[in-house]
Amino acid sequence: MTTDTVQSPAYTTYDRTTSRWGRITMVLALVFSWGGPLYLILLSDLDLTQAQLWIGFAAVAASFGVIWFIEPVTYFPVLGPASMYQAFMIGNIANKLLPSAIVAQAAIGAKPGTRRAELAAVMAIGGAAVVHIVSLLLFVGLLGTWLVGLIPETVTEVARLYIFPAIIGAVIVQLAVYVKNVRITVVAFAVALVVQLVAVPMIGGLFASFGTAVTVAVTMVLAWVLRENPNRRKMTR
Structure with missing residues (x-):
């Protein structure tokens, strides 16, 4: 039997630890994400009625509510439990984290749903997050305004229209190759x-x-x- 079919003590500890801290960090993130809206509603001068809040929630739910169910179901088989906590804390799952995990798993020949694939996804997402943060600090935080001023407006418009579809198209191709x-x-x-x-x-x-x-x-x-x-x-x- 392979290590993917035997529950080793080390992996049991790893799974228990990531699940515990994953739940804690997700709850903390939820509390912090509610902090701003609650402050505006309870402590600011905004005159918001309960009906307006429910109407706003209904509008958001109508547009994005389906994603609340689709994303966990579709991402879990590829990412595994530990990487799911990472992915939903970091964001940009479909266009950054999921492709990183798929490429890493394909590079080492890890089958979907195995522990090897889960560990590959964890390492790939960690690496993608580091690259993302460093690039944001450098190209947005330090050089962002300067670079935007150098780029012609026509190039910016083309990038705005076609970069996102190009990324999603590449992700779809990667998923097709991954599924085989x-x-x-x-x-x-x-x-x-x-x-x-x-x-x-x-x-x-x-x-x-x-x-x-x-x-x-x-x-x-x-x-x-x-x-x-x-x-x-x-x-x-």
């Missing part, structure tokens, strides 16, 4: 095209806010139904 399953890749691509280019323009309204959730849900169902099943193959022989 042509059937799932084709199904996901076809469902995304139908939902985003056909269903959303035709239906519009509230459905547009849940287009991503519909795409993920339909892809998951079809991938499970169309999966390669050895028992089914035996029955057809």
Whole structure:
């Protein structure tokens, strides 16, 4: 049996420690994130009614609420429990941390869901966070205003329009290579095209806010139904 199938004492301690401190740091982050809004509501001169607060919450939930469920479900199989705490504390998961973890796991040949893959994701996310902080301090904190003044406005506009789609496109390609399953890749691509280019323009309204959730849900169902099943193959022989 491999180390990925045997629960070693060292890994048990590691899992227990990361889970304990992960929960503590996530709760602290939640408290601090509430600090600013609570100060504005309770101690400032803002005249906000309870109805206005609920309307604002409903507006945010309608736009981003689906992500609260999609992201944990879709990221966990790749990142593992320890890296999930890291990722949601740091942010920029889809366009920075997840690609870093995938590249690290692919570089050492770690299979998804194994302890080796989880440890690779932890190290990759730690490295990505360090690079991010150093680059922010250097290129934004120290040189940001100077660099922006040197870049032509036309270049800035092109970057604003195309950099984010380019990053997301690269992430999708990395995920397809990571999964190494042509059937799932084709199904996901076809469902995304139908939902985003056909269903959303035709239906519009509230459905547009849940287009991503519909795409993920339909892809998951079809991938499970169309999966390669050895028992089914035996029955057809």
